[in-house]
Amino acid sequence: MRTGNIGAFKLTSVAAAYYKGDEKGPQLQRIYGTAFKNKTALDEYFKMIEEAKRRDHRKIGAEMGLFAIDTEFVGPGMPLWLPKGTVLVEELEKLAKETEFAAGYVRVRTPHLAKEKMYQTSGHLPYYAESMFPPMRLIDSGSHHTMIESGDTIHAETFQDILKDHRQKLDASLEANPDGDINKVTADFFSKLTPEQAKHYQNIASLSFVADLEKAAIGNEERYYLKAMNCPHHHRIFAAEPHSYRDLPLRLAEYGTCYRYEQSGELFGLMRVRSLNMNDAHIYCTEEQFADEFRAVNDMYLKYFKIFGLEKYQMRFSTHAAEGLGKKYVNEPELWKKTEDMVRKVLIESGINYVEVANEAAFYGPKIDVQVWSAIGREFTIATNQVDFAVPAKFGLTYRDKDNSNKTPLCIHRAPLGTHERFIGFLIEHYAGNFPLWLAPDQVRVITLNDDEALINYAKPIVAELRANMVRVDSDFSATPFKAKISNAEQLRVHTMLVIGGRDMEAGAVSVRLHHGGPQGAKPKGEVIADILASIKERRA
RNA sequence: GCCAAUGUAGCUCAGUGGUAGAGCAACGGUUUCGUAAACCGUAGGUCGUCGGUUCAAUCCCGACCAUUGGCUCCA
Numbered sequence: 001m002r003t004g005n006i007g008a009f010k011l012t013s014v015a016a017a018y019y020k021g022d023e024k025g026p027q028l029q030r031i032y033g034t035a036f037k038n039k040t041a042l043d044e045y046f047k048m049i050e051e052a053k054r055r056d057h058r059k060i061g062a063e064m065g066l067f068a069i070d071t072e073f074v075g076p077g078m079p080l081w082l083p084k085g086t087v088l089v090e091e092l093e094k095l096a097k098e099t100e101f102a103a104g105y106v107r108v109r110t111p112h113l114a115k116e117k118m119y120q121t122s123g124h125l126p127y128y129a130e131s132m133f134p135p136m137r138l139i140d141s142g143s144h145h146t147m148i149e150s151g152d153t154i155h156a157e158t159f160q161d162i163l164k165d166h167r168q169k170l171d172a173s174l175e176a177n178p179d180g181d182i183n184k185v186t187a188d189f190f191s192k193l194t195p196e197q198a199k200h201y202q203n204i205a206s207l208s209f210v211a212d213l214e215k216a217a218i219g220n221e222e223r224y225y226l227k228a229m230n231c232p233h234h235h236r237i238f239a240a241e242p243h244s245y246r247d248l249p250l251r252l253a254e255y256g257t258c259y260r261y262e263q264s265g266e267l268f269g270l271m272r273v274r275s276l277n278m279n280d281a282h283i284y285c286t287e288e289q290f291a292d293e294f295r296a297v298n299d300m301y302l303k304y305f306k307i308f309g310l311e312k313y314q315m316r317f318s319t320h321a322a323e324g325l326g327k328k329y330v331n332e333p334e335l336w337k338k339t340e341d342m343v344r345k346v347l348i349e350s351g352i353n354y355v356e357v358a359n360e361a362a363f364y365g366p367k368i369d370v371q372v373w374s375a376i377g378r379e380f381t382i383a384t385n386q387v388d389f390a391v392p393a394k395f396g397l398t399y400r401d402k403d404n405s406n407k408t409p410l411c412i413h414r415a416p417l418g419t420h421e422r423f424i425g426f427l428i429e430h431y432a433g434n435f436p437l438w439l440a441p442d443q444v445r446v447i448t449l450n451d452d453e454a455l456i457n458y459a460k461p462i463v464a465e466l467r468a469n470m471v472r473v474d475s476d477f478s479a480t481p482f483k484a485k486i487s488n489a490e491q492l493r494v495h496t497m498l499v500i501g502g503r504d505m506e507a508g509a510v511s512v513r514l515h516h517g518g519p520q521g522a523k524p525k526g527e528v529i530a531d532i533l534a535s536i537k538e539r540r541a
Numbered sequence: 542g543c544c545a546a547u548g549u550a551g552c553u554c555a556g557u558g559g560u561a562g563a564g565c566a567a568c569g570g571u572u573u574c575g576u577a578a579a580c581c582g583u584a585g586g587u588c589g590u591c592g593g594u595u596c597a598a599u600c601c602c603g604a605c606c607a608u609u610g611g612c613u614c615c616a
Binding site for chain 1: 542543544551552572573574575576577578579589606607608609611612613614615616
């Protein structure tokens with residue numbers, strides 16, 4: 001674009017950026033601005049930004065009482081689902097369970113913790129440790145295990161942190177200056193302790209320094225990690241029973257809660273969190289079955305896009321880069337190539353809209369991220385789909401094949417609805433909080449014109465019938481002025497308001513008002529109820 | 542984690558170096574009304590946390606915590 005094409009521009013913000021995108025490199029100050037051919041296009045762009053602000057999931061989430069983030073007592077990045085948000089969570093789970101049941105998945109449940117051995121075997125610790133919460137340590141102190149915590153007598157954790165820190169400094173110093181004085185480094189280290197560290201240190205200082213530090217560091221401790229992914233647990237479920245080729249494909253599904261230690265600056269409302277619920281499943285299959293399974297997963301994505309009215313999507317096919325082998329990626333160059341070719345073939349054959357990006361794969365295999373665009377045209381990476389050729393072998397997973405030999409299955413990780421957190425965050429913006437009836441936290445409210453007893457008696461059975469059919473319905477029979485009752489319901493984004501006055505009562509009708517459509521006129525009450533039930537059942541848009 | 546900005550009642554926001562206000566919401570009462578807001582009253586805040594300066598700090602300074610906008614990372 002030539003500068004002559006810039007007809008209108010506006011500065012937007014100031015921020016720092018890393019030189020050449022390297023986190024360890026120096027930072028530059030960056031001034032952001034945006035430019036368009038003319039004023040109209042510029043204004044349109046800012047209108048879109050305004051609209052996005054209006055639809056911000058944090059704002060609507062608070063207005064509708066969907067979720068809360070209690071940074072003081074629970075922690076940043078760990079949302080609490082309030083009752084109305086839980087409705088969304090459970091409706092999505094219901095959708096996923098139905099869809100997966102029809103597609104031949106079986107459900108499993110696993111704990112949130114596992115021993116260190118799990119993640120050493122899976123490769124998470126070598127490749128993924130910085131995204132995991134630090135371990136919980138159980139120390140074997142002879143006859144029993146003690147959870148390490150801070151306190152007067154238990155300071156092994158501090159102890160170990162100090163040791164680790166000390167060692168790093170010592171190593172760095174010795175590396176820089178091989179003839180350096182160890183005592184000097186140690187003295188320097190002590191001088192930099194905070195008073196609290198020093199206090200802990202005093203407790204152990206009477207012990208002979210190095211020997212006891214070593215003992216504490218190596219000691220018999222068992223480490224447990226919070227799971228960052230469900231796959232290792234699912235692999236152990238696969239391992240729990242012998243399998244034949246006749247069992248495959250085996251599709252294990254779980255809405256499991258995972259915990260990832262996202263850096264503080266990365267947290268963002270529901271979109272980037274530390275506790276996340278994944279619509280997860282792992283498909284164990286043979287190489288021959290891979291293409292069909294992969295296609296079926298893609299079909300599931302497309303089905304969901306239709307339900308949520310997503311017209312624009314793109315799959316980002318992330319492959320490895322040779323220079324990352326053994327560092328960012330498991331060191332299996334041939335398997336990488338073979339699997340990537342397999343995935344590429346399916347993508348091309350099924351006419352999926354995709355782009356290929358190098359060097360963004362998961363550590364255990366190529367990855368497909370699903371990008372969708374919300375109603376106002378903002379892009380979200382919502383779901384993921386990964387192939388794992390490495391980890392099943394590390395866990396020694398096998399099935400008995402036709403020729404009586406043991407073979408390692410392939411594993412497809414897939415999460416079409418991604419995480420509840422991000423998916424719901426996306427849906428809030430996509431719908432601007434005006435959810436379709438089947439999803440709406442407040443589906444129906446029955447409102448009487450006033451608190452006349454006859455009206456209430458006419459309205460009550462309608463509420464009861466809806467409730468008996470699992471409709472989320474409530475009522476407002478109060479003496480509050482009618483217009484205010486309507487306004488209250490509108491502000492809550494109640495999807496359908498059933499208004500009842502004398503005229504309706506006489507005609508055996510109710511007057512329907514839709515949150516997103518205004519008054520719809522009076523209709524026979526039986527018809528209205530039937531239509532509500534059908535709309536929910538069919539998950540109408 | 543890094544750079545920057547921000548943090549006053551449940552929400553939206555005023556305000557001041559001399560221990561804080563409004564609207565909405567909440568609660569109590571009055572109001573009987575056909576599709577987005579009736580009226581009166583009551584209650585509600587350690588002014589993010591901890592330190593410092595000062596006779597005196599919500600206000601000035603520092604550290605920390607959190608959020609936001611980016612960077613890096615990612616579902």
